[in-house]
Amino acid sequence: MDRVLSTADRARAKLRLLQMHFEAGVGHIGGNLSALDLVMAIHHLLGDGDEFVLSKGHSAGSLYVTLWSRGELDDDALRTFHRDDTLLAAHPPPAGVPGVPFATGSLGHGLPLSCGLALSRKLRGESGRVWCLMSDGEWNEGSNWEAVIFGRHQHLDNLTIVVDLNGLQGFGTTAEVADLHPLATKLRDFGWEVDEVDGHDVAAFLAAAQRRCDVPRAILASTVKGKGVSFMEGKVEWHYLPLTAELYAQAVREVRAAAGLSDTNEA
Amino acid sequence: MRTAFCSAMVGVATRPELVFLTGDLGFMALEPLRDSLGARFINAGVAEQNMIGVAAGLARCGWRPWAYSIAPFIYARPYEQLRNDVAMHGLPVTMVGNGGGYGYGVMGATHHALEDYGAVLALGGIRVMVPAFEPDVAQAVGQILDRSQPAYLRLGLDEAPKAFARPPFAPWRRLVVGRGGTIVVCGPLVGGLIGAVRDLPEERRPNLWLVSELPIIDLPAEFVADVEASARVVVAEEHVATGGVGERLAREFLLRGVTVRRFLHRCAVGYPTGRYGSQAFHRRECGLDAASLLAALDGSS
Numbered sequence: 244m245d246r247v248l249s250t251a252d253r254a255r256a257k258l259r260l261l262q263m264h265f266e267a268g269v270g271h272i273g274g275n276l277s278a279l280d281l282v283m284a285i286h287h288l289l290g291d292g293d294e295f296v297l298s299k300g301h302s303a304g305s306l307y308v309t310l311w312s313r314g315e316l317d318d319d320a321l322r323t324f325h326r327d328d329t330l331l332a333a334h335p336p337p338a339g340v341p342g343v344p345f346a347t348g349s350l351g352h353g354l355p356l357s358c359g360l361a362l363s364r365k366l367r368g369e370s371g372r373v374w375c376l377m378s379d380g381e382w383n384e385g386s387n388w389e390a391v392i393f394g395r396h397q398h399l400d401n402l403t404i405v406v407d408l409n410g411l412q413g414f415g416t417t418a419e420v421a422d423l424h425p426l427a428t429k430l431r432d433f434g435w436e437v438d439e440v441d442g443h444d445v446a447a448f449l450a451a452a453q454r455r456c457d458v459p460r461a462i463l464a465s466t467v468k469g470k471g472v473s474f475m476e477g478k479v480e481w482h483y484l485p486l487t488a489e490l491y492a493q494a495v496r497e498v499r500a501a502a503g504l505s506d507t508n509e510a
Numbered sequence: 511m512r513t514a515f516c517s518a519m520v521g522v523a524t525r526p527e528l529v530f531l532t533g534d535l536g537f538m539a540l541e542p543l544r545d546s547l548g549a550r551f552i553n554a555g556v557a558e559q560n561m562i563g564v565a566a567g568l569a570r571c572g573w574r575p576w577a578y579s580i581a582p583f584i585y586a587r588p589y590e591q592l593r594n595d596v597a598m599h600g601l602p603v604t605m606v607g608n609g610g611g612y613g614y615g616v617m618g619a620t621h622h623a624l625e626d627y628g629a630v631l632a633l634g635g636i637r638v639m640v641p642a643f644e645p646d647v648a649q650a651v652g653q654i655l656d657r658s659q660p661a662y663l664r665l666g667l668d669e670a671p672k673a674f675a676r677p678p679f680a681p682w683r684r685l686v687v688g689r690g691g692t693i694v695v696c697g698p699l700v701g702g703l704i705g706a707v708r709d710l711p712e713e714r715r716p717n718l719w720l721v722s723e724l725p726i727i728d729l730p731a732e733f734v735a736d737v738e739a740s741a742r743v744v745v746a747e748e749h750v751a752t753g754g755v756g757e758r759l760a761r762e763f764l765l766r767g768v769t770v771r772r773f774l775h776r777c778a779v780g781y782p783t784g785r786y787g788s789q790a791f792h793r794r795e796c797g798l799d800a801a802s803l804l805a806a807l808d809g810s811s
Contacts, residue, residue, distance in 0.1 A: 337598045344570060346598050349590060355560040356595060359567015359575075366529065366549060366573075386591075389560035396555070 248287045248445055252312065254502030256283060257471055258495060259321065260308045265491040267325035271301050271333065273481030277409040277442070277466040278302040278376065282309045284445050285374045285405060288452055292371025294344060294360050298353020299378035299407060300334040307331050310342045351384025353377060354404060358390050361402035361459075375404045380412030383421045388433075394459040395434040402459045403452065407442065409468040411479045430461045442466035471498050511647050511665040511698075512539040512608060518648035519576070520546045522655060529568055533558050533579035535608070540578070562588040565603045566595035574602055574655065580614065581607030581623030581664060585630050592660075597633040602658045605630070610640065610664035610697060611748025611778060612792035619786070624778040626664060628753020631725055636660040638724040640697045641679065644668040646722065649679035669701025681723035682730045688715025691807045692733075692740040696721045696747040696755040699798060703746075706800035716744075716807055726758050734768055742772045744806050746798055751777045774806050 260279055264272045282305045285295055297306050307324065310316040316331075323329035330339045334348030344360075347353050357375035364371050381387065394402055406426065410417050418424060427437045435458060438451040442464030451462055468482070469475025472494040486494065499505070516539055522528060523546035530547055531554045532540065544551040554561035558579060565575035577584060584607045585592060596603045607623055614621035627638045637659055639650040647665070654661045670676060677683050685700065686708050693716045695703060700720050707715055717736040737743050745756040756775035763770050779796045786792075793799045797806065805811035 345566075346594060349594055351559070352563055352591065352594055355563025355591070356567040356570075358560065359564040359569075360571060361567075362552075362564060363568050363571035363573060367571075386559040386563065389555075389557035390563070393554060393557065393560050393564065397552070 248283060250502050251504065253280060253283060253445070254498055254504055256308050256312045257498050259311060260304055261486070261491060261494050261498070263304060263308065263321050263324050265486045266322065268485050269325050269333065270483040270485050271304065272486065273468040273475050273478065274299065274378070274409065275302050275304040276470045276472065276475065277468045278407045279305040279308065280443050280445055281376055281405055281407055281448065281464055281466070282306055283312065284448050285376065286313060288449065292369055294371065294373050296345060296353045296357045296360070296373070296375045297335055297347055298350070298375050299381060300347030303333060303335045306335065306343065315341050350378065350381040351386035354387050354390040357402055358394050358399060361399040362397055364401055365399065371401065373402045377404055377406050379406055379408045379410065379417050380420065382423050382426060391430065391433045391435065399459045400457050403462065405462045405464055407466050408463050409466045411468045411482065413482065415479065427463055434458060436460040437463060439463045443470055471501060473497055511641060511644055511668060514644040514647040515606070515665055516540050516543050518651040519543045521648065522651065523547050525655070527572060527574045529573045529575045531561050531565055531575060531577045533561055533583055535579050558583050558587040559591050562591035562603070563595050566599065566601050569601035569603050576604045576606055578606040580621055581610050581626055582621060585623070585626045585662065589629065592630065593633050596660050597635050600635055600659060602660060604654050604661040604663060606663045606665065608665045610666050612789045613666050615788040616786055619781060624780065625750045625753065627662065627724055628749060630662045632753055636662055638662045638664065640664045640722050642698050642700050642720055642722060643670055643676040645676050646679040664697065666698035669698050671705045674704055679722060681721065681727065682733060683720045683722065684717060684732060685720055686715065686718035688712055688717055690714040690716045691742040691744070692717045692719065692736045693803060693807060694719045694721060694743065694745045694755070694759065696749070699746060699748050702800045703803060706804060721755055724755070726762055729762055729766065738769050740771070742774060742807055742809065743770055744774045744776060744803055746776045746803050748778055748793070748798060751775060776803060776806060
């Protein structure tokens with residue numbers, strides 16, 4: 244770990260995420276806000292030989308901003324988000340962005356890919372860990388269940404999946420669309436070690452994430468879609484909506500206030 | 511060709527970057543490879559989407575993964591994984607499909623692969639190898655390993671007469687020379703034609719060309735000369751018309767200004783009678799048997 248992941252760091256990233264989406268005039272903000280704390284926390288843990296796969300590719304903004312927070316992408320790059328001739332498409336590209344190993348966006352791909360990365364380390368006797376961030380709606384995809392069986396059978400104890408459990412998916416709540424609750428029980432039945440944490444309690448997440456065990460693990464992180472912005476929190480429409488200038492200003496005020504950042508503090 | 515394939519893979523098993531995944535197939539065929547590769551032989555279970563994703567993940571770490579199943583299960587079931595995980599990233603995963611075309615015969619329609627290489631080629635950047643003869647397999651395996659790109663290897667049965675001197679694997683091979691038109695074949699289907707045409711009198715004997723690697727990069731000058739000298743050119747393949755060799759060849763002829771007097775395409779047309787049978791039965795139904803192809807060539811069908 245290079246430094247403490249402070250509340251202010253996270254708030255600055257959240258503000259940069261809002262700015263990036265506002266300037267680009269695009270949606271998918273809600274799922275990015277639910278994922279941002281998790282993406283930042285996982286990157287905080289990444290060491291030599293570790294790799295991160297964003298299976299919920301529609302939260303690419305949270306990944307780009309996390310990479311920005313770590314100095315791996317700059318403001319010029321973020322300003323190209325969603326524009327013509329950019330590498331930073333709404334979903335991660337197959338090449339050209341450090342820290343983005345795979346193009347994702349079609350759900351149900353990240354976990355099998357992560358199993359491949361983890362298996363490679365096993366076959367070579369390498370020590371690195373593989374982290375895969377998934378959405379909760381994504382568990383509708385059968386390929387994930389294939390990978391859950393595979394990961395357990397191949398003893399991929401170097402693989403940790405983190406599920407952004409925000410309870411909302413494309414056209415309703417996860418309970419309404421294809422209820423898998425409780426996901427923890429199902430994954431445990433498949434032989435995975437499961438932890439359940441508050442996905443916005445970074446300290447709790449980091450404590451759970453650093454616990455080692457001898458089977459593959461899942462951390463089910465309860466999150467709030469649109470976290471930190473009152474009018475977005477828990478609203479399915481913020482899976483899609485872009486921000487107006489007024490709402491953007493309100494969102495910035497709320498995030499600053501919650502983090503104790505003054506209006507003159509640089510975001 | 512499963513045995514030849516297994517032997518070929520055993521022959522390269524000492525390459526440390528090689529890893530083999532099977533979708534729970536290979537019983538009574540791949541055991542020697544399993545024994546050679548040890549931990550690098552992975553039965554990924556009946557879960558082809560995951561298998562291809564895993565293979566892509568391994569390839570990204572520098573491995574050369576081979577993923578094996580019955581042909582339809584290796585390209586159709588995990589098609590999006592081929593597209594997104596493999597082709598989009600240009601990762602050197604090799605998909606091996608056993609029983610291309612109607613190879614699984616009376617096993618039925620679910621086990622046939624009638625649109626495999628067309629579908630795979632549509633993704634771009636995937637090299638397709640279609641061995642026609644047993645010795646082709648080891649050469650194709652070697653060529654795939656020499657290149658670092660995605661590949662699809664379509665296996666069938668070697669149907670050529672035992673005594674036939676099989677020329678080395680190449681994208682284009684002229685197997686028989688004659689003056690009775692030109693037949694172009696993709697895959698093991700050619701084996702049955704060799705015996706049917708080679709003893710014909712020269713004026714009735716066709717030039718028999720074999721295509722074994724796709725997409726078509728180039729047309730050999732001798733092939734173009736044969737085509738332009740022929741009253742009829744018949745393209746035959748155990749694959750649907752869409753995305754097949756016939757379509758690709760017709761496009762090449764047009765783009766290159768090759769003069770073709772009469773172009774005929776015999777290909778897989780599914781199940782015209784709704785009945786199922788051996789590979790030979792389905793070929794007959796599609797006009798892909800040797801007698802039908804020769805009739806097409808001389809204009810009697």
